[in-house]
Amino acid sequence: MAVITQLLLFALLPVVATAAQNNPTTQGVKWLEKGRSVLVRVSTPDLPLWNKEEQIGEDIPSALILNFTVSADNKTLLLQDQPFMPLLLPHTPPRLSAPQTSQSLSEFEHGAPKLEDLPVFDLDYDRIAHPRDDPSIHYYNYYPKLTINLLGAGIAGHNALLKDMEQKVVKITLRDWNTVSRASTDPPNHSFEITEVRLWERRAGDSVNPDDLKACTLKSWRCSDFGDHPWYRYIFRQNFDEYGKIGSFRHMLLQRWGTLYARLGFFRITLLILVVASMVLSPIPYALYKGGKWIKAQHRARAEAVAAVWKDDDEDVEGLLFADESLENVYGYEETECQEVFSEKQVGGNAEGSVEKPLPPVPAQTADALEASEKV
Ligand SMILES: *[C@@H]1O[C@H](CO)[C@@H](O)[C@H](O)[C@H]1NC(C)=O
Numbered sequence: 001m002a003v004i005t006q007l008l009l010f011a012l013l014p015v016v017a018t019a020a021q022n023n024p025t026t027q028g029v030k031w032l033e034k035g036r037s038v039l040v041r042v043s044t045p046d047l048p049l050w051n052k053e054e055q056i057g058e059d060i061p062s063a064l065i066l067n068f069t070v071s072a073d074n075k076t077l078l079l080q081d082q083p084f085m086p087l088l089l090p091h092t093p094p095r096l097s098a099p100q101t102s103q104s105l106s107e108f109e110h111g112a113p114k115l116e117d118l119p120v121f122d123l124d125y126d127r128i129a130h131p132r133d134d135p136s137i138h139y140y141n142y143y144p145k146l147t148i149n150l151l152g153a154g155i156a157g158h159n160a161l162l163k164d165m166e167q168k169v170v171k172i173t174l175r176d177w178n179t180v181s182r183a184s185t186d187p188p189n190h191s192f193e194i195t196e197v198r199l200w201e202r203r204a205g206d207s208v209n210p211d212d213l214k215a216c217t218l219k220s221w222r223c224s225d226f227g228d229h230p231w232y233r234y235i236f237r238q239n240f241d242e243y244g245k246i247g248s249f250r251h252m253l254l255q256r257w258g259t260l261y262a263r264l265g266f267f268r269i270t271l272l273i274l275v276v277a278s279m280v281l282s283p284i285p286y287a288l289y290k291g292g293k294w295i296k297a298q299h300r301a302r303a304e305a306v307a308a309v310w311k312d313d314d315e316d317v318e319g320l321l322f323a324d325e326s327l328e329n330v331y332g333y334e335e336t337e338c339q340e341v342f343s344e345k346q347v348g349g350n351a352e353g354s355v356e357k358p359l360p361p362v363p364a365q366t367a368d369a370l371e372a373s374e375k376v
């Protein structure tokens, strides 16, 4: 019965999976240049339309516009003019901002994009690359898929989480023409083309609250989301600054160093390093000398103590003797075993190697062994 249920589950799984991720759409995808540059309109039901003149949000449907463009040398995918694949500095993920439009879907798709004079929102986002975009991994036929899910947006000090399940997730597929039936190089020399852009339904877990993320403390070096490069997927503006993930040990060190550097400048920092280094290094030879003397003294003291034990403490000496006796017993048993083997070999006429075996203590047997070796 359990087996049947399992089989049913396996049979249903693909169906359930496709149902949860149904109908990717290309509505809202507007190519500026096929394979190289594309605008994506992401409807944001949580975001009011920002009125720049009055500095208020109006209850009018709006959308954010993302611009994915391959750089002129084809090596990098830019998002809003920033390197997004590969990342320039994975420890300080790019800060993105996007213009907000009140254009409807059909206006956007059929009209010319007018992006000037629009209010611009700063973004929080979830970025996942599949396979992982670690430059030290070499891929054959590299078709990376990027998933970008907008998690929050802010303007003029107002912030909103984008949690509405109607909001779509952008998936963009690239092709690296420099890896066609060969592996990527180190450092990678990509030649990207954008092959596919689609908007997918959100799934449970795609709307993320920054408070639900694991707290970042000094116990962690970088408070990463992954164990490996590129380390982070949830990029909330409040969690990152120019030194990396706020709260991590790495961030603390870099920030301390940064403020020190800013305060002292290059010359005095160099001087400080020299002074500290000489302070740290100069005691080492002295410490080695002192340490050597100490070890010698310890050694001598122990030798003297052992001598004292042998002289004074009869009980301990007796104990040692007993221990030796019990060892002798053990070896004694082994010797008898050896004897038996020895005599068997003798019968076989094979005395070779028997010379190496410990000779039995009984004089008569020793004579036998000598005889045997004389025979050979
Ligand atoms: C970039 O790719 C386009 C095709 O997508 C190609 O025409 C162009 O020559 C490439 N440029 C470089 C520098 O490789």
Ligand SMILES: *[C@@H]1O[C@H](CO)[C@@H](O)[C@H](O)[C@H]1NC(C)=O
Residues within 6 Å of the ligand: 037, 067, 068, 069, 078, 079, 080, 081, 082, 113, 115
């Ligand atoms: C899209 O971005 C590219 C570079 O990142 C830029 O050259 C282009 O003008 C942008 N297009 C629009 C319509 O904003």
Ligand SMILES: *[C@@H]1O[C@H](CO)[C@@H](O)[C@H](O)[C@H]1NC(C)=O
Residues within 6 Å of the ligand: 178, 189, 190, 191
């Ligand atoms: C990188 O790839 C381009 C073609 O896309 C090629 O012209 C160039 O020589 C390559 N550079 C290196 C360092 O391999």
